[in-house]
Amino acid sequence: MATRSGEVHPALHGLYTKCTEGLMEPTTAELSATLEVVSKDLSPVYLVLDAMDECSEAFDVLKHLAHLKKNLCIAVTSRYLATDYDPELLTEIVDQLSEGAQGQFRWVDCQVTVLERCKTPKSMREALKKLPNTLEETYTLAIERMSKGEHVKDAGQLLMWLVYAFEPLSIAQVTEILAVDLEDQTFDPDMRSLELVNGTYDILDSTLITVNVGKVVQLAHNSVKEFLTQTHAEMHTSKVFKINEHLAHATICQTCVIYLLQFNKEGILPEEEETFEELYPLGIYAAEHWPSHMQRLDDEVPSDHKTAKDLIISLLKDSSQLTYVNWIRIRAPHDGMWEESYDPTLDQSEIQSQLYYMARLNVLSIFEHVLLEKLADVNSQGGQYGNALQAACLRGNKEMVQLLLEHEADINAQRGQYGNALQAASRTGNKDIVQLLLHHKADVNAQGGEYGNALQAASRTGNKDIVQLLLHHKADINAQGGEYGNALQAACSSGNKDIVQLLLEYKADVNAQGGAFGNALQAASFGGHKDIVQLLLEHKAGVNAQGGEYGNALQAASFGGHKDIVQLLLEHKTDINAQGGKYGNALQAAADIVQLLLEHKADVNAQGGKYGNALQAASWIGNKDIDIVQLLLEHKADVNAQGGQYGNALQAACLSGNKYIVQLLLEHKADINAQGGYYGNALQAAAISWRQNNLDIVQLLLEHKADVNAQGGEYENALQAASIQGNEAIVQLLLEHKAM
Known part of the structure; x- marks a missing residue:
């Protein structure tokens, strides 16, 4: 108001x-x-x-x-307010519940729920005399009440969902579940229950479930699940409410697939996922989770297993049929997880074979059925992992791999993230599958994929047994390619000394070039693996070898902050001023090891790299450590050296938001109006910075006679930079200083 x-x-x-x-x-x-x-x-x-x-x-x-x-x-608005009982009756209720509870709040909660049904003081006193002695008796009475009700079948079905579903259920989802006829294997929207709008108490006893304010239906307490899955199995009512894990997963799986079979037309899926969930509340759950429920079935319930399997085959029988296509459009399988995308217009050409998806989901029984019924081409190509064989190798499912090989899957087919099945199996570290593939004549030196070859993949994963196995089968130890260039660099990157030692014993080239780190020594130095660095140096690794992201081993160790490795490399006569790599030289890449480098005569003003020089790098990267900047200035770093992304150290410090470094640079005669770099000058960098409290830096620069209207840089001037950033306080300050 x-x-x-x-x-x-x-x-x-x-x-x-x-x-x-x-x-x-x-x-x-x-x-x-x-x-x-x-x-x-x-x-x-x-x-x-x-x-x-x-x-x-x-x-x-x-x-x-x-x-x-x-x-x-x-x-x-209000929830139902309990009857205002007379004091005498209220005292009786409190006394009875306190005495019977024996410290169990849950027991009291259940009895209050029962007493609320009583309409007169007489009926309440009679109910008090019949209170069950234990929580188990309370739940037993609730089950017996439901077994005599008119919704017995629905109650049993919902209890299975509430105990074994992978997510909490909404009232809307419960409504959909009850509209699925498991006997006729149909979903009928007209069968949605109107009674569920305000709850499920007419079907399930209120002592067993709760419906929260978000209309989510859950078991009222953990003890309810324990009762239903353990104690209830021994009761006579278990014949009415059959609640066991296998039956539940079979029932839920069938319900999900039946629900999905309604999506059998082109254009039936709305454009927006939110609209889809409103129209079909069970749709996302059904698409995501039927495979997980199927996985939990086994031969203990063959009839239900068969029914579920037959339904799934009707969903998968033809990769071009719209029920299959629309299932993928709702949620595409992704390694047992799911793509977080709802794509109702996904082109059929982008949808992979049934074998591929079943391999990724690791659903063996359906995978086998699809294979035996020849519902999909065993060598169909496509998808992130190229084919079903590679996907099965990644899931570590030896039985699937065996089945595919028996059905003449191309063991050396090239495609997908890991290039071939052998590299995929080596990446996941499954020795049995690697052995199986080699037995079936997989090409041990096949090239391609993320790791170039199987040996590099196994070396990166750190599985010595697989590395040994591949070497025994004549894997080329110095084969080049892949993310790490060669197997030795991959092993050094992962820090596995045993594999490094093994590869060196097999005559791996310690100085082979290539890959992300240029060579093995740089990879080990970056990772901080001192014992491996020592081992490589003992095997004549070139301490000054150039290449890779960090140019050389010293820069890699410096960037990683590994002082002990820096010391070790310096002892082996590394060139402390070597130029190259992301940061130009080791001094720029260093953090708390600057002092060590300076003691070894590092050139404090060496130029190059992203930040131009060490002082600019420290002013930006080391923005929380003023000691580094102080140290560099004490060693005569040129405070006004130009170059690098931010032009000079002052501009970098202004962008980083460290007032104390800005103050220190100004005290050392930094040129406050020096031009250059991405933001043109220090004032513009301070004005655009996203750091907190940069108003103080702008104020400091203006006090030191920064040109408020200096032109240049990405945003042309400081006022425009502050305006784009939406920093009203800095805009006001600049205007007060005659910014135009």
Whole structure:
């Protein structure tokens, strides 16, 4: 109401002043009087009071509201308020529940739920005499009540879902579940239950479930699940409510697939996922989880297993049929997880074979059925992993791999992220599958894929047994290619000394070039693996070899902050001023090892790299460590050296948001108006920075006579930079200093 008044209402301002400008709390009478005065000027005023049942003085509040001015429209919401029992009966209830509880709050909660059904004091006293002694007896009585009700079949089905579903269920999803006819294997939207709009208490006993404010249906307590899965199995009512894990997963799987079979037309899926979930609340769950429920089935329930399997085959029998296509459009399988995308217009050419998806989902029984029925081409190519064989290798499913090989899958087919099946199996570290593939004449030196070859993949993964196996089968130890260039660099990157030692014993070239780190020594240095660095140096690794992202081993170790490795490399006569790599030289890449490098005569003003020189790098990268900047300045670093991404050290410090480094650079005569770099000058860099409290830096620069209207850089001038960043305080400050 205050905001609708256009300005602060005089009555509200008066109350604020009276309460010592907000330091004192107003009384109820003062608040009420102010409410009446403010509401007079507005019509109508809607006042909504929610959860009145949580108010200890609810009736006093209602009485007070009744006397307010009539231009107030008042709505009050509340949960059901329990009957106002007479004191004597209330005492009996409290005494009985306290005595029977034996410290179990859950037991009391269940009994209160039962007592709430009693309509008269007489019926309540009779119920008090029949209270069950234990929580198990309470749940048993609830099951027996449901077994005598008219919704026995629905209750049993919902209990299975509530115990074994992988996600909590909404009321909307429960409605869909009950509209699935498992006997006729159909989904009928007309069978959706209207009774579920406000809950499921007519079907499931309220002592067993809870429906929260978000309309999510859950078991009321963990003890309910324990009872249903353990104690209930021994009861006579278990014949009515059959709740066992295998039956539940079979039932849920069937329900999901039946639900998906309705999507058998082109254009049936709406454009937006939110709309889809509104129209088909069970759709996403069914698409994502039927394979997981199928995985949990085995031969203990062959009839249900067969029914579920037959339904799934009807979904998968033809990769071009719309039920299969639309399932993938709703949620495409992704290594047992799911692509976070709903794509109702996904082209059929982008949809992979049934074998490929079953391999990725690791659903062996369906995979075998699809294979035996020849529903898909065993060598069909496509997808992230190229084919079903590579996907099965990645999932580590030896039985799938064996089945595919028996059905003449091309063992050396090239495609996908890992190039071939052998590299995929080597990457996941499954020795049995690697052995199986080699037995079937897989090409041990096949090139391609992320790791170039199987040996590099195994070396990166760190599985010595597979590396040994591949070497035994004549893997080329120095084969080049892949992310790490060769197997030795891959092993050094992962820090596995045993594999490095093994590869060196097999005559791996210690100085082979290529890959992300250029050579093995740089990879080990970057990773901080001192024992491997020592081993490589003992095998004559070139300490000054150039190449890779960090140019040389010293720069890689410096960037990683591995002081002990830097010391070791220096002892082996590394060129401390070698140029190249991402940071130009080791000094730029260093953090807390700057002192060590300087002691070994590093050139403090060496130029090159992303940041141009060490001082600029420290002003940006080391923005939380002023000691590095101080150290470089003490060693005569050129405070005004130009170059690099930010032009000079001052601009880098302004962007990083470190006022103390800016102050230090200015004290050392940094040119405050020097031009160059991405942001043109220091003031523009400070104005655009996303760092907190950069107002102080802008103020500091202006005090040191920064040219407020200097032109150049990405945003042309400081005022425009601050405006784009939306920093009102800096804009105001610049305007006060005559920015134009």
